[in-house]
Structure formats: structure tokens, C-alpha cells
Amino acid sequence: MNQRHASATEPSTEPTHTDRDTESSLEFDRAIARILRGHGENAAQEVHGDDPDGHTSFDGDQLDLADRRALRRAAGLSTELSDVTEVEYRQLRLERVVLAGVWSSADSNRAEAEVSLQELSALAATAGSDVLAGVLQRRTTPDVATYLGSGKAQALADLVAAEGADTVVCDGELSASQRRGLEDIVKVKVVDRTAVILDIFAQHAKSREGKAQVELAQLEYLLPRLRGWGESMSRQAGGRVAGGAGIGSRGPGETKIELDRRRIRGRMAKLRREIKGMGTTRVEKRSLRHARAVPAVSIAGYTNAGKSSLLNRLTGAGVLVENALFATLDPTVRRAQTPEGRPYTLADTVGFVRALPHQLVEAFRSTLEEVAESDVVLHVVDGSHPDPEGQLAAVRAVLSDLYTERDAPAVPELVAINKADAADPEVLDRLLRKEKNAVAVSARTGAGMDELLARIAEMLPVPDVELEVVVPYDRGELVHRVHTTGQVLDEEHTADGTRLLARVRPRLAAELERFRLTRTA
Structure with a gap:
């Protein structure tokens, strides 16, 4: 009996199930705190100094950036109107967002899950929202009905109510049923990672071709997610009635959702034809460069890795540079030359991201052809990013699919580890050891540019x-x-x-x- 009393009163040295749950919950809370700090102004200043965009004299006046920021929503302002006559003085506020993510230890570890959710936080901020909080659940697979488990979904609903959020952003691609199921629980709008990326592309597209590509991607995303509401969506007296078929031919006809789908498919077909026609000019210019034997170098890489900054540094192109994801959508081609004076072209391409929506890959296929048709790919990676190896793997996966579909050999690759001035020296050493053909550079300070130009000159095709x-x-x-x-x-x-x-x-x-x-x- 004394032994039972001792075991009941003395503290156990083994952690209980409750203790483990509490520790896991605290660890998740700390992870969310790190994620929310990831896209803040302090992080940007740590990378770029006093100027959060890290502009240099090579970036030009950046007038496009001023125009973009003039349209950006301002925090702390209301969207409600006190009087309908105040329409001209309407005030906008940032959309208040809560993040939700699911990760499985079989697919990734906690650090990778944090990086993914931190990237989602930056995507949401770039789209024009205020990220308030987030939840991260460890599950074998996302719930087929509500993405999160029932308990975590209810906890998310409580968090949304407490924070006063109006949108939930999930770190994955949701099916129509998952989005409906989660909306029924949290009582606010639910969007997924793909929808956020498409929204950013819609905001940043400027050229006619870029806008058409974004619209096509949006329609491809929308088509399988259309939903109707019962028999009120049907049109009576369809089928062959208009042709005078009469009795026995009357059916429910074409429902409104079917009509919407038909119209969307028709619009998509028209956009594909327009995009194909717009690409003719670029193909002709590329053929002219090939005829004149001008070598081509394409700049590819993860979004916000510094591709446009590097183009400005090498050519003085003055294209838009912003410390945001997917700042550049429209390809830019500029003339450059090797140290001995041999000319070549440098093409800036759209950035990549983990789990890049296949709709965007298909829509921007013509833009990505610049990479497949080039002589050298300058693969830019952010050396200050928490997971640069993940960035390299994500970009190479898309390029590999592109080469396979075109039945073309892989283009020789030169890795430029950018932001070397802000990167951890140990990370730089690790990347330089792993990547056999790599050079550390800084588009902001100009460090490593001479070596980069020399390596490009070595890789350009030699006349035979x-x-x-x-x-x-x-x-x-x-x-x-x-x-x-x-x-x-x-x-x-x-x-x-x-x-x-x-x-x-x-x-x-x-x-x-x-x-x-x-x-x-």
C-alpha cells in the first residue's frame, strides 16, 4: 500500500500523453510565430538593408513599382460606406487572413512544413492581405471532407472568430467539396494556395499576352469547381422542342451550370488561339537571333530569388524589382556581351514556386519556351532562403517536364547563388560543394559578377x-x-x-x- 501511495504522490519521470500533447501544441505555436515573422518588414530589412526592395542604381527609376504601390490597399481602413453618396471616397482595408496547413511526416519534416506555410504567408501578403494567425496540423492525409480534421477545423473556426478574420487560406489545392465543407464550419470564405497565386498573377500581369495567360489559368481552375443550387438551375423545355419535335421530346434542357461550363470552354478555346497568335512574334524574333548566330541565355529560378535584379545588374535593363513573390510575369529580353565583346541575349522569365499550379504551367508554356530554346540556363537561387535546395529541386522538376514534353535535351545550367551578402557562409559553402557549376553573387552589391560573366562566356556555344x-x-x-x-x-x-x-x-x-x-x- 505504501508503494502504491508513493507512486501516486511522486512525480513521474516519464512524460504523460497530456504532456506530449501540450509540448506538441507549444511547438506548433512557436512554429506559427516563426512563420508570421517570416514575411515581415524586419526580415526584408535584414536581407536588403534600409531599402526593403534592395534597389541599386542599375534598377533605374522603377516607375512601374510606384504605379503598382499606388493601387495597393492600405491597412486600417474600412470597406463599409456610411452613405451611398460617398462611393468616390471609398476606403479599402486589407483582407484579414488566417492560414491553415497539413503536413505528414512521411512526405516532409516539420522544417519543410514551416517553410511551405511561411511561403504561403508571403503569398497572401503579396496578394494584399493581413496575415493574422495560422494553424498547422499533422495528419497522414488531408481530410477528404474538410481538409483539416474535425477537431482542428472547429479550432480554426474559433480562431477565425477571435481574430475577426474574413478569409482562410489553405496550404494546398482544395477540391470543391473540401472548400464547401470547411466554409460551412468556419463561416468565412476559404481559398487555397492555387487561388492565391492566380490572384497575384491577375494583379501583376501587364502585357496583353500576360493577361490572356492569367485569364486562361483562372478559367481552367474555375471550370471543375463550378457549383449550382438544385433544380432552379435548370432550364425547362430544352432538347429538340425548338425544332418542333413536340410531345415526348421535352426534357430538363441545359442547366445553367452546363451553360456556364460551355461558355467557359468556348472562352478558353478563344484564349488559346489568341495566345498562340501572340507567340508568333516572339518565335520570329527568336528565329532571327538564331539566324544571326546570337547565343541566348535564359534566367530561370524560384520566385523572389533576384532574377530581375540580376538582369538589371548585367544589362541595365531597369525592369521592375520588388521584394514580393511573382513581381515579374512578362518576359524581358535584353542584349549583353561577354568580357571579350561577344554579344548574347539575356531573357528574364516568370518565377517558379513549390507546387506550381499546373494551370499556370500550361498557360505560360509559350513563355517557358524561352528556356528550352536557349543555349544556357542561368538558374538563380536565393542563398539567404531557409531551403535553397528545395528551390533548386522545384525549378528543375518543372524544367525537366518541359524538356520531356518538347523531346529536347536539357539545356546546360549555370547556378547563380544570389544574395550572397545576406546568406549564411556555411550555407554558401554547402551549396558550392553540392553544385559543381555554381558561383556565389550579389545583385545588390555586385559581388561575384566578374566571375559570373566569365562563366557565362565559357558556356556559350563556340563557332565551329x-x-x-x-x-x-x-x-x-x-x-x-x-x-x-x-x-x-x-x-x-x-x-x-x-x-x-x-x-x-x-x-x-x-x-x-x-x-x-x-x-x-
């Missing part, structure tokens, strides 16, 4: 026709083309003209054939 010619002085344009598109091995000015020993492309070699120097035995 070697010849020795004497070009008359009145054909100086041919000498210029040899210098700009070929590789001059030796040059000498003689009485008859300029003697060149060079490597050139076959097209230029054919034009120089008449000036080839023939050697006598």
Missing part, C-alpha cells in the same frame, strides 16, 4: 568553322561580324586587307568563303 581569310578594307562590316559573332584567333592588317584567323558560324563562313586565303604547297 575555322578559316583564314583576307577581307578587303571596303568590307569592314564582315570584320565586325566576325568580331561580334565569332571567335578571332589572330588578326593582321596587310596591304590587301584584314587577315583573320577565326572561328565562325556556318552562315558567316559561307559569306567569307570568297575571301578565304589559299595556301600554296
